[in-house]
Amino acid sequence: MNQEKLAELTSSFPLLHNLMSLEELVWFNPNATTLEAGLPYVGLDENDVQDASERLKRFAPYLCKAFPELEATRGIIESEVQAIPAMQEYLSNHYGVKISGKMLMKKDSHLPISGSIKARGGIYEVLKHAEELAINAGLLSVEDNYEKLYSDELKSFFSEHSIAVGSTGNLGMSIGIISAKLGFQVSVHMSADARTWKKYKLRSLGVTVVEHEQDYGVAVEKGREDAKDDPKCFFIDDENSRNLFLGYSVAGERLKKQFDDMGIKVDSDNPLFVYLPCGVGGGPGGVAFGLKLAFGDNVRCIFAEPTHSPCMLLGVYTGLHDGISVQELGIDNITAADGLAVGRASGFVGRAMERLLDGFYTITDENMYKHLGELSELEDVQLEPSALSGMVGPVHVSKGKEYQDRMDLTEEKLENATHLVWATGGGMVPAAEMTAYLAKSGR
Numbered sequence: 141m142n143q144e145k146l147a148e149l150t151s152s153f154p155l156l157h158n159l160m161s162l163e164e165l166v167w168f169n170p171n172a173t174t175l176e177a178g179l180p181y182v183g184l185d186e187n188d189v190q191d192a193s194e195r196l197k198r199f200a201p202y203l204c205k206a207f208p209e210l211e212a213t214r215g216i217i218e219s220e221v222q223a224i225p226a227m228q229e230y231l232s233n234h235y236g237v238k239i240s241g242k243m244l245m246k247k248d249s250h251l252p253i254s255g256s257i258k259a260r261g262g263i264y265e266v267l268k269h270a271e272e273l274a275i276n277a278g279l280l281s282v283e284d285n286y287e288k289l290y291s292d293e294l295k296s297f298f299s300e301h302s303i304a305v306g307s308t309g310n311l312g313m314s315i316g317i318i319s320a321k322l323g324f325q326v327s328v329h330m331s332a333d334a335r336t337w338k339k340y341k342l343r344s345l346g347v348t349v350v351e352h353e354q355d356y357g358v359a360v361e362k363g364r365e366d367a368k369d370d371p372k373c374f375f376i377d378d379e380n381s382r383n384l385f386l387g388y389s390v391a392g393e394r395l396k397k398q399f400d401d402m403g404i405k406v407d408s409d410n411p412l413f414v415y416l417p418c419g420v421g422g423g424p425g426g427v428a429f430g431l432k433l434a435f436g437d438n439v440r441c442i443f444a445e446p447t448h449s450p451c452m453l454l455g456v457y458t459g460l461h462d463g464i465s466v467q468e469l470g471i472d473n474i475t476a477a478d479g480l481a482v483g484r485a486s487g488f489v490g491r492a493m494e495r496l497l498d499g500f501y502t503i504t505d506e507n508m509y510k511h512l513g514e515l516s517e518l519e520d521v522q523l524e525p526s527a528l529s530g531m532v533g534p535v536h537v538s539k540g541k542e543y544q545d546r547m548d549l550t551e552e553k554l555e556n557a558t559h560l561v562w563a564t565g566g567g568m569v570p571a572a573e574m575t576a577y578l579a580k581s582g583r
């Protein structure tokens with residue numbers, strides 16, 4: 141971007157100065173509105189989420205058979221909710237602000253199969269594709285017991301088809317593991333920041349891992365090119381896919397059921413705040429969409445990004461969405477939060493969801509590491525750095541007086557609030573790697 145254009149942009153959007161100086165920034169969205177007013181812009185509705193949910197139920201017998209770790213949940217991939225009172229107290233003291241209500245954590249970090257939030261969207265999209273192929277070939281019908289997909293016949297059928305994806309690591313893990321299990325040929329294009337152990341793990345499963353020197357955007361582009369001339373190759377488009385988004389969205393109804401079972405009330409006097417780490421946007425966007433459908437206006441979603449990769453904040457704040465990258469502002473997109481190292485936001489998530497999101501903030505790598513260490517020490521839960529970005533969300537809401545007033549979040553309501561930190565990854569990090577993370581945390 142030339143100097144003149146940049147000056148124009150920063151004068152219209154003064155917070156860009158803060159973004160460019162890489163300081164931590166909180167922006168509560170002045171355009172946040174009701175579900176009723178915001179929903180028409182999403183282009184998807186509860187029927188689409190229901191369809192995804194039904195599909196995952198059809199696949200449950202297959203998943204149960206293919207991944208014995210899913211026997212306990214009969215083939216449903218879901219994570220636990222855990223209270224983190226010691227972390228809540230620590231954050232209160234550390235940041236000098238009272239965090240009213242109760243802090244919980246959603247442990248997508250420990251989702252079966254691939255140990256991150258990508259076990260929702262990534263696996264769902266591959267299953268949907270496999271179902272379509274098998275049905276079109278006359279090898280499957282929706283009335284069948286999908287256990288039959290776990291057979292040499294179907295594996296051999298899928299082996300004539302291939303799947304390609306670009307990723308910073310975790311999406312590649314999910315897509316690679318499920319695709320290889322079904323029998324597909326699969327190539328994962330990894331960006332420079334992807335961790336070595338993730339590549340190693342995938343190669344051990346027979347996945348073709350292509351390493352790139354550049355960042356996420358380039359890895360996705362290479363995956364797209366790979367698939368372009370091959371009609372039997374299906375490209376999973378993390379930057380634009382509605383199917384990924386819908387796979388994530390099923391989390392909403394699942395969480396509602398979990399909260400019902402736990403006796404956690406969410407209504408206009410008992411607000412729910414959810415803090416979601418954001419990379420390209422599909423994961424947090426899809427989850428937020430599902431949450432809005434499940435809890436209506438009583439859930440308030442806030443996205444967290446690294447100070448070096450604030451692509452969604454940039455896109456929504458300026459209204460330019462995928463028309464601008466952080467690099468154009470001189471921000472380097474280099475962060476230890478590999479799952480969030482994305483310089484340009486999704487082409488559809490910001491536009492679809494911007495009216496249904498209450499806020500956005502950024503956090504430094506240093507603070508992610510610090511909270512990684514604190515969480516391990518105080519709650520004995522180990523996460524990867526990306527997953528800690530949501531942890532300070534309750535601090536920002538508790539300090540955000542203007543936001544609280546605008547949303548009529550009285551002291552009384554805040555006393556009854558639930559703060560849910562979406563922990564998005566870390567369950568499969570090897571011990572040696574985790575030791576290195578903890579060493580960086582200063583713990």
Ligand SMILES: *Cc1c(COP(=O)(O)O)cnc(C)c1O
Pocket residue numbers: 256257258310311417418419420421422423424479480524526527564565566
């Ligand atoms: C991918 C990822 C996210 C964010 O999901 P996007 O769809 O990229 O926005 C958050 N945390 C972790 C650990 C991830 O791997």
